[in-house]
Amino acid sequence: MFNVERWKEIFQSIKKNKLRTVLSGTTVSLGILIFIILFGLGEGLKNSYSDLFLRQANNVVFLYTGKTTKPYGGFKTNRRIEFDNSDIADIKANFSDRVEYINPTIRYGDNIKYKLESYNFSIQAVSPSNQYIEGNVLMKGRYINEKDIENKTKVVVIGRLVARDIFKTEDPIGKFINIGSRSYKVIGVFQDLDGDNEESYLFLPYTTRQQILMGSDKVGSIAITFNPNLGGKGAVKLENDIKTFLKKKKSIDPTDPSAIRVRNVADELERSMQFAGALQIIVAFVGIGTLIAGIIGISNIMVFIVKERTKELGVRKALGAQPSEIIKMILTESIFITSISGFAGMIIGVIALNSLESGLQEYFITRPQVSLNIAFIATVILIIFGVIAGYIPAKRAAQIKPIVALRDE
Amino acid sequence: MIKIDKLHKSYEMGSSSLHVLKGIDFNVEAGELVAIMGSSGSGKSTLLNILGMLDNADEGTYDLDKMRIENLDEKTAAEYRNKFLGFIFQSFNLINYKSALENVALPLYYQGLKRKERQKIALNYLDKVGLKNWSTHLPSELSGGQKQRVAIARALASNPKVLLADEPTGALDSTTSMEVMALIQKINNEGKTILVVTHEHDIAMMCKRIVNLKDGVIVEDKKVKQNIIKNV
Ligand SMILES: Nc1ncnc2c1ncn2[C@@H]1O[C@H](COP(=O)(O)OP(=O)(O)OP(=O)(O)O)[C@@H](O)[C@H]1O
Ligand SMILES: [Mg+2]
Numbered sequence: 001m002f003n004v005e006r007w008k009e010i011f012q013s014i015k016k017n018k019l020r021t022v023l024s025g026t027t028v029s030l031g032i033l034i035f036i037i038l039f040g041l042g043e044g045l046k047n048s049y050s051d052l053f054l055r056q057a058n059n060v061v062f063l064y065t066g067k068t069t070k071p072y073g074g075f076k077t078n079r080r081i082e083f084d085n086s087d088i089a090d091i092k093a094n095f096s097d098r099v100e101y102i103n104p105t106i107r108y109g110d111n112i113k114y115k116l117e118s119y120n121f122s123i124q125a126v127s128p129s130n131q132y133i134e135g136n137v138l139m140k141g142r143y144i145n146e147k148d149i150e151n152k153t154k155v156v157v158i159g160r161l162v163a164r165d166i167f168k169t170e171d172p173i174g175k176f177i178n179i180g181s182r183s184y185k186v187i188g189v190f191q192d193l194d195g196d197n198e199e200s201y202l203f204l205p206y207t208t209r210q211q212i213l214m215g216s217d218k219v220g221s222i223a224i225t226f227n228p229n230l231g232g233k234g235a236v237k238l239e240n241d242i243k244t245f246l247k248k249k250k251s252i253d254p255t256d257p258s259a260i261r262v263r264n265v266a267d268e269l270e271r272s273m274q275f276a277g278a279l280q281i282i283v284a285f286v287g288i289g290t291l292i293a294g295i296i297g298i299s300n301i302m303v304f305i306v307k308e309r310t311k312e313l314g315v316r317k318a319l320g321a322q323p324s325e326i327i328k329m330i331l332t333e334s335i336f337i338t339s340i341s342g343f344a345g346m347i348i349g350v351i352a353l354n355s356l357e358s359g360l361q362e363y364f365i366t367r368p369q370v371s372l373n374i375a376f377i378a379t380v381i382l383i384i385f386g387v388i389a390g391y392i393p394a395k396r397a398a399q400i401k402p403i404v405a406l407r408d409e
Numbered sequence: 410m411i412k413i414d415k416l417h418k419s420y421e422m423g424s425s426s427l428h429v430l431k432g433i434d435f436n437v438e439a440g441e442l443v444a445i446m447g448s449s450g451s452g453k454s455t456l457l458n459i460l461g462m463l464d465n466a467d468e469g470t471y472d473l474d475k476m477r478i479e480n481l482d483e484k485t486a487a488e489y490r491n492k493f494l495g496f497i498f499q500s501f502n503l504i505n506y507k508s509a510l511e512n513v514a515l516p517l518y519y520q521g522l523k524r525k526e527r528q529k530i531a532l533n534y535l536d537k538v539g540l541k542n543w544s545t546h547l548p549s550e551l552s553g554g555q556k557q558r559v560a561i562a563r564a565l566a567s568n569p570k571v572l573l574a575d576e577p578t579g580a581l582d583s584t585t586s587m588e589v590m591a592l593i594q595k596i597n598n599e600g601k602t603i604l605v606v607t608h609e610h611d612i613a614m615m616c617k618r619i620v621n622l623k624d625g626v627i628v629e630d631k632k633v634k635q636n637i638i639k640n641v
Contacts, residue, residue, distance in 0.1 A: 314502075317492065319516045
């Protein structure tokens with residue numbers, strides 16, 4: 001295979017025929033380059049998705065209430081269902097082996113005031129497990145604890161943006177803000193990696209809120225986290241068990257779809273990851289398309305090169321070149337050019353991806369990368385097909401009679 | 410040196426067939442300088458291509474230096490062309506991206522010689538055709554006559570038994586044609602067997618023997634008094 005004299009012949013042919021060298025070289029380089037960049041961007045899209053969802057606890061099930069749509073157990077239809085504290089206690093008692101945290105939540109809006117200024121933020125009355133479920137990270141002070149729940153203390157934990165807007169450079173801890181007509185002491189500031197929206201909340205103990213509502217025991221919605229060992233199927237079963245349990249307790253038709261509803265974050269996560277996966281398949285498809293386009297391009301160029309050289313090959317044959325020698329010459333040349341430019345394209349592609357790394361966050365692309373394995377395999381595939389593409393016209397050229405080739409004008 | 414017997418050749422063109430050579434009997438001794446003449450389409454190139462193993466005959470026998478040439482595969486044909494034959498074409502057929510020296514050295518590459526040796530031999534032959542100082546020039550930098558002299562040097566490089574020249578002066582003006590024919594006479598005088606296809610009478614008269622083809626048969630074959638070219 002390695003023949004110094006043939007290599008010298010080939011280098012001369014490459015050096016003296018720059019146009020066709022550049023033409024076939026760039027086709028291969030571009031094919032690989034585009035493939036790697038597309039593939040990397042697809043990977044980046046997927047990364048964005050997993051980052052977005054994996055920061056939150058994903059073993060969460062939310063329970064909501066609504067109105068009944070079917071009469072049942074002596075009740076008429078259109079009855080408003082609400083959760084209350086006994087439901088929380090019952091879930092705790094009956095599902096303790098499968099449920100980790102329970103977080104009753106009451107959302108409401110009220111006037112927020114500090115030193116005569118009014119502010120507008122979302123308010124939620126919650127339990128301490130809210131911290132884990134939302135993925136809040138404390139920056140300062142402490143979170144709501146069980147004592148606050150027990151004593152119905154008037155304390156509030158605020159998000160980073162709330163603290164920034166209300167207190168500017170002041171330290172918020174220990175300060176009092178007014179929510180409605182009552183005064184609450186700020187005990188902590190949290191941040192949340194899921195974005196600005198999540199940092200615009202005020203959280204206070206749900207029992208405090210219930211006390212203000214004349215000792216009501218109603219709860220807006222309930223979030224529970226389940227034991228992750230349950231897996232997807234176990235989670236669905238738990239959901240259904242809790243739903244059945246609560247419906248029975250509240251005399252709701254077991255088939256009523258809207259009186260009690262559940263939302264499962266894991267399901268949503270899976271759907272989103274499927275979407276990201278589908279995106280990546282599409283991107284991979286486009287990438288493979290580019291690769292095929294590259295292969296077709298290099299095949300065309302090889303046909304063109306051999307056609308252009310027909311006369312030269314005829315002369316060489318008249319001077320004593322054997323068919324195998326002609327094939328080896330054309331093939332070695334094409335392997336050489338495709339390998340060099342293929343790997344050049346691969347290296348440029350990888351470098352380009354690395355330099356894009358940080359700049360595309362706003363287009364929802366995080367850490368666009370392609371594994372060296374995939375880059376390498378794609379390059380080798382292109383080279384192999386380049387060789388096959390070169391072999392067919394080379395073989396044909398080697399077989400035509402020298403007079404036919406010489407007559408070719 | 411060359412001995413052909415009842416040689417036939419037809420070209421198939423679709424459904425019809427063109428009978429070009431209709432039984433050629435023809436011998437050439439070593440050291441001869443033969444002109445092959447005939448009107449356009451009479452089959453001169455066809456005959457020369459068969460002699461040069463660039464094409465196959467349909468019928469008849471061909472012996473080159475007492476060796477029967479038949480049923481050659483491409484590989485053997487290439488080997489025989491390289492060892493036994495030198496070609497000179499009307500359109501020179503130099504490889505345009507190779508220098509004069511590299512063009513002359515090419516047949517030696519296919520003999521498996523090392524680069525150094527190839528260049529030494531090639532330079533020798535370039536010197537013989539008077540182009541030693543042009544060795545690094547590309548064909549595009551040479552005149553027609555110079556190109557043909559490079560082609561002659563190339564044909565000689567592998568030291569073949571026979572030189573086959575198809576209208577070597579066809580693309581040249583009369584002065585340059587003289588130079589080229591003088592070179593061919595010189596090489597012939599050194600003992601090389603040469604066949605020259607031409608349809609110019611005065612070129613033919615510079616050879617030692619004229620063979621006339623007409624409608625695929627030899628109609629005349631005569632020794633002539635060679636018109637020797639002096640001081641060009
Ligand atoms: N490959 C081919 N296929 C079909 N016909 C051919 C082929 N080559 C030559 N011919 C025909 O064969 C005949 C002889 O051709 P050839 O080239 O031998 O003539 P020639 O004597 O060399 O003519 P010229 O002086 O014009 O070169 C011509 O009629 C030509 O058209
Ligand atoms: Mg002819």
